[in-house]
Amino acid sequence: GNSVTQMEGPVTLSEEAFLTINCTYTATGYPSLFWYVQYPGEGLQLLLKATKADDKGSNKGFEATYRKETTSFHLEKGSVQVSDSAVYFCALSDKGGTSYGKLTFGQGTILTVHP
Amino acid sequence: DAGVIQSPRHEVTEMGQEVTLRCKPISGHDYLFWYRQTMMRGLELLIYFNNNVPIDDSGMPEDRFSAKMPNASFSTLKIQPSEPRDSAVYFCASSGRQGLPYEQYFGPGTRLTVT
Numbered sequence: 001g002n003s004v005t006q007m008e009g010p011v012t013l014s015e016e017a018f019l020t021i022n023c024t025y026t027a028t029g030y031p032s033l034f035w036y037v038q039y040p041g042e043g044l045q046l047l048l049k050a051t052k053a054d055d056k057g058s059n060k061g062f063e064a065t066y067r068k069e070t071t072s073f074h075l076e077k078g079s080v081q082v083s084d085s086a087v088y089f090c091a092l093s094d095k096g097g098t099s100y101g102k103l104t105f106g107q108g109t110i111l112t113v114h115p
Numbered sequence: 116d117a118g119v120i121q122s123p124r125h126e127v128t129e130m131g132q133e134v135t136l137r138c139k140p141i142s143g144h145d146y147l148f149w150y151r152q153t154m155m156r157g158l159e160l161l162i163y164f165n166n167n168v169p170i171d172d173s174g175m176p177e178d179r180f181s182a183k184m185p186n187a188s189f190s191t192l193k194i195q196p197s198e199p200r201d202s203a204v205y206f207c208a209s210s211g212r213q214g215l216p217y218e219q220y221f222g223p224g225t226r227l228t229v230t
Contacts, residue, residue: 042224043224044206045220046219049218102148102160102163102170105157108157
């Protein structure tokens with residue numbers, strides 16, 4: 001079956017530091033890949049996505065590239081801000097079969113950014 | 116658009132009582148998902164519907180949990196009888212093929228505390 005593995009957290013950084021959160025996946029088909037973010041007290045919201053190999057998703061200074069050869073979708077940001085403190089979830093979605101429309105989430109990585 | 120609406124936002128109840136959580140998906144979306152989030156188990160998919168029909172309920176923990184979607188604009192998740200281990204944040208999410216592929220829009224969640 002499908003699975004998503006994220007790097008262990010929590011991650012603590014100083015403002016303006018470089019961020020990487022690793023994500024690898026296992027899937028039988030050709031999934032779409034996503035990063036969702038959850039701010040304190042809120043539901044998850046889509047941060048960025050990539051639907052095929054070598055696609056790069058980007059939003060709010062965050063980037064992730066769909067690497068089929070390494071089955072990875074690592075999240076990066078060049079300079080984090082205190083407002084980026086949140087929980088980040090990597091996820092995948094199969095494009096067909098009985099699991100159409102369903103997302104498989106990683107366990108989440110807590111990011112805390114200090115001033 | 117109002118987004119996914121969940122009610123109540125907070126629920127405190129005693130063990131053994133019936134609890135009903137409500138969700139109104141985004142208009143036009145044909146998928147609806149119920150998730151549970153706890154510190155110990157992370158984010159778990161409980162059940163999801165397509166066009167008001169349950170597709171996968173394998174995540175429903177036990178017979179005490181039931182979910183219905185009587186029409187395209189309303190769904191309920193019921194726990195009867197409730198137990199302290201059901202304490203969690205319950206999220207509803209919806210998605211539709213007309214939007215970004217497989218992007219799920221989450222509601223703000225219902226924080227359930229069972230004493």
